[in-house]
Amino acid sequence: MTTVQQDADIVVRIEPWAGTGYAKIRITPGCREQLQGLLTEAGVDNSMALEFSAGSAAMELISIAVSTPEVWVATGGAVGAFIGRHVGRRVRVEVSDRTVADLHGYSRKDAESLMRTIPELHDIREAEWQQLLRRNPETTTSDQLPDA
Numbered sequence: 001m002t003t004v005q006q007d008a009d010i011v012v013r014i015e016p017w018a019g020t021g022y023a024k025i026r027i028t029p030g031c032r033e034q035l036q037g038l039l040t041e042a043g044v045d046n047s048m049a050l051e052f053s054a055g056s057a058a059m060e061l062i063s064i065a066v067s068t069p070e071v072w073v074a075t076g077g078a079v080g081a082f083i084g085r086h087v088g089r090r091v092r093v094e095v096s097d098r099t100v101a102d103l104h105g106y107s108r109k110d111a112e113s114l115m116r117t118i119p120e121l122h123d124i125r126e127a128e129w130q131q132l133l134r135r136n137p138e139t140t141t142s143d144q145l146p147d148a
Helices: 032-041 069-084 108-135
Strands: 010-017 022-027 046-048 060-065 091-095 098-102
Touching: 010 069, 010 108, 022 032, 032 046, 032 060, 032 069, 060 069, 069 091, 069 108, 091 108
Parallel strands: 010 091
Antiparallel strands: 010 022, 022 060, 046 060, 091 098
16 A cells, blocks of 8 residues: 655655556645646646555556656656645655655755656666566566556
8 A cells, every 4th residue: 555654745756657658646645636737737648547456545646658758857847846836845756666855945956856867767667567578478467567
């Protein structure tokens, strides 16, 4: 079960959705619509997504299509704008399975640097997925790859 970090007011977790051409953005409940609006304004193809798991999920989910490097730039801009609207609150940004930054008292430069790491982590996760497919092409499906 995905839960909100206890030491952060807002959590934004960006995860590659291996093998799909999409990424997941998990966000603290109540913040999804605002971030989705910023993604749409930035021209990022996005939608609310659902995942099924045991128990209840404590975070909301947005799916974004990540077909080009420009999409990552636009996504970074939208997430940066979202963070900028929450100055004074503790915002934790996580990319894949790494906690990247706790942006309480962040600088714009810190946020921009963070957003530049996202495409690289997505490419690494996608390469891992492709390697799994080559090893066992008949039985491996995207739902068998552990979440990032």
